[in-house]
Amino acid sequence: MRPTVHDIAAKAGVSLATVDRVLNNRPGVRGVTRDKVERAITTLGYVRDVAAANLAKSRIYPLVFILPEGDNTFMRGLAAEVEAAKVRSAIERTAITMLSVPAFDRAALAAALEKARTLAPAGVAVVAIDAPEVVAAVDRLREDGIAVVTLVSDLPGSSRDHFAGVDNIAAGRTAGTLMGRFLSGREGSVAIVAGAMLVRDHRDRLEGFSAAMAESAPGRRLLPVVEGHDDPAEVEKLLSGLVADHADLAGIYSLGAGNRGLIAALEKAGRQADICAIAHELTPHSRAALASGTLDALLNQDAGHEVRSAIRVLKARADGLAVIGAQERIRIEIFLRDNLPVEPA
Amino acid sequence: MRPTVHDIAAKAGVSLATVDRVLNNRPGVRGVTRDKVERAITTLGYVRDVAAANLAKSRIYPLVFILPEGDNTFMRGLAAEVEAAKVRSAIERTAITMLSVPAFDRAALAAALEKARTLAPAGVAVVAIDAPEVVAAVDRLREDGIAVVTLVSDLPGSSRDHFAGVDNIAAGRTAGTLMGRFLSGREGSVAIVAGAMLVRDHRDRLEGFSAAMAESAPGRRLLPVVEGHDDPAEVEKLLSGLVADHADLAGIYSLGAGNRGLIAALEKAGRQADICAIAHELTPHSRAALASGTLDALLNQDAGHEVRSAIRVLKARADGLAVIGAQERIRIEIFLRDNLPVEPA
DNA sequence: AGATTTCTGATTTACGTACATCAGAAATTC
DNA sequence: GAATTTCTGATGTACGTAAATCAGAAATCT
16 A cells, blocks of 8 residues: 555654645754654655645636637637636636637737736736737736746747747648658649748748758749738638649648638649648648548647646646656647548547 | 535435435435436536545556567567556556566467456456457456456457557558658669568558558559568568668568667668668657658657556446547657657657 | 335545644753 | 743644445335
């Protein structure tokens, strides 16, 4: 049977109260006594029963999630994952508030962060926009002792505790290598469509993609990046134009959201089999397009993993505990039509 | 505040004992009373506090893991994950015993299953070999009410409760599509090396690979499969022979273990840049080979996920609970040099 | 109606930890 | 050596559930 506080007390020859004082480092224990207890703890290999401790504490963690509004499926999926976490909040002892802000609107985001601050939560998770006022708002939260985790898109200049998202430079590189190899033995230029260069994740993906393409397909011509603001209709319009204007177009990399627009543009032009298309995020639309062959590869970050990781980190930081970096690293998933997970994404 | 059993008792106008009887469906409650209680439970939205329940029960789950011995890194990694689970067993209320059996030895595996049965555990996880005596041994466990989960390699004809592993047909297909596309615009034959056709996962991968190659690269010539028994030395010998004998060799698919042999064969022949090599399982060796370019792609199943999933399922089955299929599905991971996770695998 | 069986209530103990209170012992200060 | 301060022990309650016991109520059978 695993040791309990009682065993420690017996072993160390002290009372339960003293053990408790040492374990929760409360004052009122002499150095020698503390040592005795700590030795007993290590020799017995005691580990605190977290479940029992939480039960006794009945602590709850008020958390705020700030997500962009918008028509794209990935962000709606992310919101759904936050809702799912809300359902679990009884079990996980969290109390989650969700705030929505207009997409790509730095002022609105800064205002939402300020509002979150007035709620005095234990932690805040935010899909960041890389702008000075946002950095300032995040730093203010941290000064108030509120833990902050950036979600999906990072905010490097700020004092945020953690970034719960993928390495987007690596994601871009992966897309670049795939594109380069899939197009090997084929001529033609490659188009790139982003959401907006204002968000860090898109900038990073572009950087990685360009670098990897330069390595794996040195001569390949890349068209100038266009911005579709993660809006399906806008993306479709932009890409339809590019497809029409560039007869030699061999590949498209869509590094933001708005996959529906990409798919529609390809299929309406009848070029879905011909043009190699690589996009991000597994959604019902992109899944169907991958299965049918309109898309050739899909990179994905698991929104559920990201939300759960953010919650774990926020709780840990609120308790002043360290996080295990390796465990919180979000992996870049690659999907081809052959390894699509069975369940609807 | 979330409702407790006391709230239900008050709401339903019954005693705590009756609520307890309904919740744990113990006998001794009239139909009408049971309904009253159940209505109170749903209207209050009560969810059992699992932590408190486990604390009160202080139940433990004795589990047995049966793994093949052998020199390959993947299986050693799997064993390490089981050890890691052992460390957590205090927290997870499990008591894990690990049994090792010689690789590819059906009689030894059947004997180990029989030995596991005498230990009367709550559940058994086993890396299966597809053979009648193994099926019989698994069925005997199930007849004794012991939950059985196959790990990594499945046993379709048996009465096992669950398979904790990837869809290996899909994995093979994925490798086939990648190979076909990476070799597009290039002549040459493709070699396939397996561990042994005795285990289901290898058979399935071969099937998927052949099918996908036939689709994505119709004319491509596949050499007959060779069996390296997951042994690095044997794999190296076989492949060195193939590389020497087939001057036109353009690709190698290694669907079992023994990556060190594959890597050595390619590098000693100086063909690492030239031949497209796709293998399975992320290990320190394969990671280095992917980074250096000797390997072109790597498919991976996360051993940690598989072990943890197996434990969750075994615990649930031991309690007669259903498992959430979607949550227990193990994904096929694809790694290129660009999306290698940072931590040593 | 009486005996029996089946249901229900009341109460208690336990799980392992947190936390508070109070009294007494030990160390420190003057 | 007395007064103070600091430490330690003893004890109890709480968290939410499980599980057992015993007594009494209700339903069923004879």
